Amino acid sequence: MGTIAPYETAKGRRYRVRYRKPDGTETQKRGFTTMREAKLYLSMVTVSKSKGEYIDPVASRVPVQMFADSWLRSKQPPMSKPSYYMTLERAWKNHVAPVWADREIWSIRRSEVQDWVSELATQKSRTVVLRALGVLAGILDVAIDDRRLASNPARNVRSLPRRGPGKRRVYLSHDQVATLAACSAYPTLVLTLAYTGLRWGEATGLRVRSVNRLRRRFVIEENAVMIAYEIHVGTPKTHEKRSVPYPERLAPMIEQACAGKGPEGLLFGDGVHHMRSSGSKGWFANAVRRAQAFDPSIPRLTPHDLRHTAASLAISSGANVKAVQRMLGHASAAKRSILALSDVAQAPEGARFRPAEISECGQKAGKNDFCAV
Numbered sequence: 277m278g279t280i281a282p283y284e285t286a287k288g289r290r291y292r293v294r295y296r297k298p299d300g301t302e303t304q305k306r307g308f309t310t311m312r313e314a315k316l317y318l319s320m321v322t323v324s325k326s327k328g329e330y331i332d333p334v335a336s337r338v339p340v341q342m343f344a345d346s347w348l349r350s351k352q353p354p355m356s357k358p359s360y361y362m363t364l365e366r367a368w369k370n371h372v373a374p375v376w377a378d379r380e381i382w383s384i385r386r387s388e389v390q391d392w393v394s395e396l397a398t399q400k401s402r403t404v405v406l407r408a409l410g411v412l413a414g415i416l417d418v419a420i421d422d423r424r425l426a427s428n429p430a431r432n433v434r435s436l437p438r439r440g441p442g443k444r445r446v447y448l449s450h451d452q453v454a455t456l457a458a459c460s461a462y463p464t465l466v467l468t469l470a471y472t473g474l475r476w477g478e479a480t481g482l483r484v485r486s487v488n489r490l491r492r493r494f495v496i497e498e499n500a501v502m503i504a505y506e507i508h509v510g511t512p513k514t515h516e517k518r519s520v521p522y523p524e525r526l527a528p529m530i531e532q533a534c535a536g537k538g539p540e541g542l543l544f545g546d547g548v549h550h551m552r553s554s555g556s557k558g559w560f561a562n563a564v565r566r567a568q569a570f571d572p573s574i575p576r577l578t579p580h581d582l583r584h585t586a587a588s589l590a591i592s593s594g595a596n597v598k599a600v601q602r603m604l605g606h607a608s609a610a611k612r613s614i615l616a617l618s619d620v621a622q623a624p625e626g627a628r629f630r631p632a633e634i635s636e637c638g639q640k641a642g643k644n645d646f647c648a649v
Contacts, residue, residue: 278293278294278295278296278318278321278322279293279294279295280292280293280294280311280314280315280318281294282311283306288309290306290307290308290309291306291308291309291310291311291313291314292304292305292306292308292314293305293306293308293314293317293318293321295318295321295322297325297330297332298325298330303332303333303334305317305333324426329426331423331424331425331426332423332424333382335422335423335424336380336381336382336419336424336425337380337382338380338381338419338424339377339378339379339380339381340376340377340378340379340381340384340412340415340416341373341377341378343381343415343416343418343419343422344368344372344373344377344415346418347414347415347418348364348365348368351364353508353510354510357501357510357511357513358501358503358508358510359501359503359508362503362504363407364407364411367404367407367408367410367411368411371396371400371404371408371411372408372411372412372415375392376392376412381416381419381424381425382425384416384429384430385429386429386430386432386433388429389409389412389429389430389433390433390434390435393405393409393433393435393436393437394435396408397437401437402436402437402438402439402440405436405437406436406437409430409433409436412430413428413430413431416428416429416430416431445581445584446575446576446577446581446584446585447581447584447585447588448470448574448577448581448582448585450589451571452567452571452573452574453466453467453470453471453582453585453589455567455570455571455574456470456563456564456567456574457470458567459563459566459567459570460559460560460563460567461559461562461563462544462545462551462559463529464526464529464530464532464533464544465479465480465544465551466560466563466582467526467529468522468526468530468544469579469582469583469586470582470585470586470589471522471523471526471586471589472494472520472521472522472586472603473520473583473586473587473590473600473603473604474494474496474520474583475499475512475513475580475583475605476553476579476580477499477500477501478496478498478499478512478605479544480500480542480544480545480550480551480552481498481499481500481509481542481550482494482496482498482542482543482544483498483539483540483541483542483543484534484537484538484539484540484541484542484543484547485539485540486498486543487530487534487543488519489527489530489531489534491521492521492522492523492524492526492527492530493519493520493521493522494519494520494521494522495517495518495519496512496517496518496519496520496605497511497512497517498510498511498512499511499512499513500550502552507550507552509550512605513605514605514606516605518602518605520603520605521603530543553578553579560578560579564576564577583604586603586604587600587603587604590603
């Protein structure tokens with residue numbers, strides 16, 4: 277069990293609790309102002325030892341940084357995708373470490389974590405706040421697994437930022453897609469993105485061997501993402517291979533893209549180097565500006581917005597939500613971006629390319645504008 281003994285201090289009588297830890301060594305805790313408090317603490321220690329839940333107070337006097345390094349290592353590729361790991365590392369360095377790195381884990385209170393979350397929410401987006409909280413909670417989970425902490429003060433935080441309206445989604449019509457493709461240096465890639473819903477990394481990661489020209493299908497098994505200006509090739513976002521059909525009218529363009537390349541050659545680009553969108557000054561942004569000059573109704577958009585367009589056009593042509601889910605590679609058809617499309621499937625029926633418009637846009641853009649930037 278243990279013993280309780282009084283002792284005198286300048287502020288009056290206090291009580292000391294002595295007991296043995298599970299490893300047999302003796303320890304003590306001082307400073308109880310009443311016998312009742314001392315007995316309650318001793319009872320808690322006794323119960324926790326009997327349940328195998330005892331936490332040595334000395335073991336909890338370590339900083340958060342001690343567990344952060346090992347937790348981040350456990351998230352490094354190939355345990356996680358490089359892009360995901362980068363977001364965790366940034367969250368730790370920019371938001372978690374400045375506040376919590378040097379704090380001893382036993383001293384962290386849930387109320388303090390709540391105050392930190394509330395303050396961070398006034399400066400950063402909901403996504404940033406939740407990721408930072410998740411990093412802290414994950415690190416403290418390691419301390420719990422090591423039996424240095426009884427509960428995680430970063431779990432079950434009551435007040436979190438509410439989900440906002442989100443970024444306005446962009447959906448193009450068939451005619452707008454044709455115009456954008458005609459004004460692009462890589463029209464086949466633009467049309468592929470707009471009519472298959474592939475992620476940018478999935479499309480640029482396609483190889484000639486990934487194209488089933490007989491069945492007109494892409495086999496999605498690689499994903500090429502740019503992290504810190506370097507291309508990292510890995511598995512698709514869901515880690516699952518899938519087959520995505522492409523329209524018959526795209527077949528001649530895909531055939532031409534495959535021409536002269538070996539099975540391992542990349543479908544889009546020079547066949548050797550993965551393509552890059554290059555941000556606001558790249559070929560895609562330039563194509564959007566040229567298309568807007570020809571058709572002012574075309575909104576600003578990114579390659580990822582063509583993924584939304586693909587889903588919208590598919591649903592407007594009669595595809596069910598489950599089929600669109602498989603096409604996009606979502607784990608669930610409950611994805612908000614898919615369900616919302618039922619209300620925004622605005623494109624006219626009958627997908628078509630307009631050769632006259634393509635020719636006119638090409639003349640407007642100028643021959644030199646079709647060079648890659």
